Amino acid sequence: MTELDASEFRSLITSVFPELTASVFKLAAKGWDSLAVDVDDTLIFKFPRNLGAERALQKEAALLEIVRPSLSMAVPDMRIHDGPPIFSSHAKLDGEHLIVEDYDALGESDRQRLAEDLARFYAELHVLDADRIRSAGAGTIQPWQSPETVRIKGLPLLPPEIRSFAEAIISDFEALPADPYGNIYGFFDGHGWNMAFDHAQRRLNGIYDFADSGFGPLHQEFIYSNFISPDLTARIVSAYEMLTGRRLDRRRIAILTGFHRLSELAELADDPANVEQMIRSVATCAAGARVG
Secondary structure (H helix, E strand, C coil), X not given: CCCCCHHHHHHHHHHHCHHHCCCCEEXXXXXXXXXXXXXXXXXXXXXXXXXXXXXXXXXXXXXXXXXXXXXXXXXXXXXXXXXXXXXXXXXXXXXXXXXXXXXXXXXXXXXXXXXXXXXXXXXXXXXXXXXXXXXXXXXXXXXXCCHHHHHHHHHHHCCHHHHHHHHHHHHHHHHCCCCCCCEEEECCCCCHHHEEEECCCCEEEEXXXXXXXXXXXXHHHHCHHXXXXXXXXXXXXXXXXXXXXXXXXXXXXXXXXXXXXXXXXXXXXXXXXXXXXXXXXXXXXXXXXXXX
């Protein structure tokens, strides 16, 4: 769909929700797939950009309907409106993103509570009935770039001082056997930009954006919190082990984290708007590995 200004959003939304006529509308986010509109800081409406995004939004709503009752963590209660155009609505989860600086400012007990909340979220997701989840539209998660593509497109973009780190990560990734726990249904997007964190109360109020959820290797679930802090990931892993009895391979998680950063770099190698950020992301990962 074409870009819409606030007045066009307002008319589309109020045609379904006339009680919002006097409300305040603002553009909340411009995602890859959808445009999000915040109404009165209490409601979120998502408008897909194209047919593929429409299907993804409908799938997300169907998955959330199954997932939500089984989770201790709050997630969106999403409803689809047929339009045209198709769009979704849900009550806004109260909270903001959780980024590196936010986590660094948390005390010990707050960090531990956050890790335990996230570990419980993953543990509850990972035991959901796979057939029911598949029937709602969940499939295999998006594959990463191949090691050969990463070597060709990613490595030449890296500064010399971290190229040896990247080469070692690629080799280690190629040598990994299959995940010992196989594939599970998971979130696979647990970074701080999908979190509603209450900074005043220093706790996580909810998690959103299930568009990338699906079936994938269990250990991969635990790499995304490294965008916030390796300390958080270590705490989540330990808490998850206590909850589930599963023993996780920390080295595997570190290798997957590094290769994921390199895969994103290779994927966006020809995108000048994002490639510098991807290089910094790899450099951060390399610095953390040296400290570790």
